[in-house]
Every structure is written in structure tokens, then in C-alpha cells.
Amino acid sequence: MSQTADRVRWTIRDLEVLPQSQGVRYELIDGELFVTRSPHRKHQQVTGKIYSALDAWSEASGLGVAIPAPGIIPSDADNVIPDVVWVSQERLALIEDEAGHLTKFPELIVEVLSPGDNNIRRDREAKLKLYSVQGVEEYWIADRLGKRLEVYRRENGKLVLVVTLLARDELTSPLLPGFHCSVSRFFV
Numbered sequence: 001m002s003q004t005a006d007r008v009r010w011t012i013r014d015l016e017v018l019p020q021s022q023g024v025r026y027e028l029i030d031g032e033l034f035v036t037r038s039p040h041r042k043h044q045q046v047t048g049k050i051y052s053a054l055d056a057w058s059e060a061s062g063l064g065v066a067i068p069a070p071g072i073i074p075s076d077a078d079n080v081i082p083d084v085v086w087v088s089q090e091r092l093a094l095i096e097d098e099a100g101h102l103t104k105f106p107e108l109i110v111e112v113l114s115p116g117d118n119n120i121r122r123d124r125e126a127k128l129k130l131y132s133v134q135g136v137e138e139y140w141i142a143d144r145l146g147k148r149l150e151v152y153r154r155e156n157g158k159l160v161l162v163v164t165l166l167a168r169d170e171l172t173s174p175l176l177p178g179f180h181c182s183v184s185r186f187f188v
Contacts, residue, residue: 084110
């Protein structure tokens, strides 16, 4: 006798009853629950350096804001916490709820890879697919161990890898006019 199990679909309401402990983070992608622990100190430093570069450019340009680790809750089945996002002033006014959560996706999302096959697969596959479907314009994946930055941009309705930058390379973006930063600045 063969049995097939239906996949459990988690919702944001389910997250409310899960035990809350410092250093544990819950994310939902298409109803699938991902549980992660606090990342390595160096992960946080890379995140901070990327945020700092985006924040400085945002302050100077006035075009938007960089946000570290925001909650993005676009549906009952999706709830993610990217490492850094950048959102234009116009879009922010449309997608932020009263609790300070984003209810739709910003233009740019940055994830810093954590070691482990499940973590890498989540960022390179599940999150890439979610961000692509949800209309994100650019997605950067920072690999702190490999000291490289993968840049995905929206082409023909989906996010595709357009360049992998190494520490010696300069990062620019058509989304962020005048933004430029040496990739080496991000990695410690």
C-alpha cells in the first residue's frame, strides 16, 4: 500500500505560535517553513557594509532608503527577512504597513550566503524564484567565503544572473544612478 503525504503549508498565523527565542529566525516561502539560527559574525559584518554603502548613497541621492533585515509579508504563505533591501521613496509609501512591515517587495534585495547546502539552496533557488515572481528588479547574493557578489537583474520578466563580481571589481547598478562601490569593501 502506497501512501502519499500532502506537504504541510505554513501560514504567517502559524508563525505567531512558534516559540520565540533570540537567535532563531522563521521564514516562509510558498508555505514552506525555513528555520535559521543567527548567522556568523562575519555574515553580519558583510551585511552591515553593504547596508552602509547603500545607505550612504541613498542619503546623498534622496532617491530611496536602505533597510537592514526588514520583514516582508506579501501573503499568508510568504514571510521573508532579507539581509538588506533598497526601496525607492515612491514605492516605500505604497508598500509599508502601519507595523513597519513591507507588504510587497522592494526594488533591490541583498542576501549574504550562510554556509550549508540548505542555506545556499534557499537563497539561490527558493528566494530567487520568489523574488523573481514578485517583481524584484535586482537581487544581489554576496558570498563572503568566496568574496564575490552575484548580480541578478530582471530580464524578460524574471531575474537572471548578469554578472559575478570579484573583490577587485566595481559594483554599479542602473537601478541606483551614480552608485558605485568596490566589491572588496564588503568582505572582511
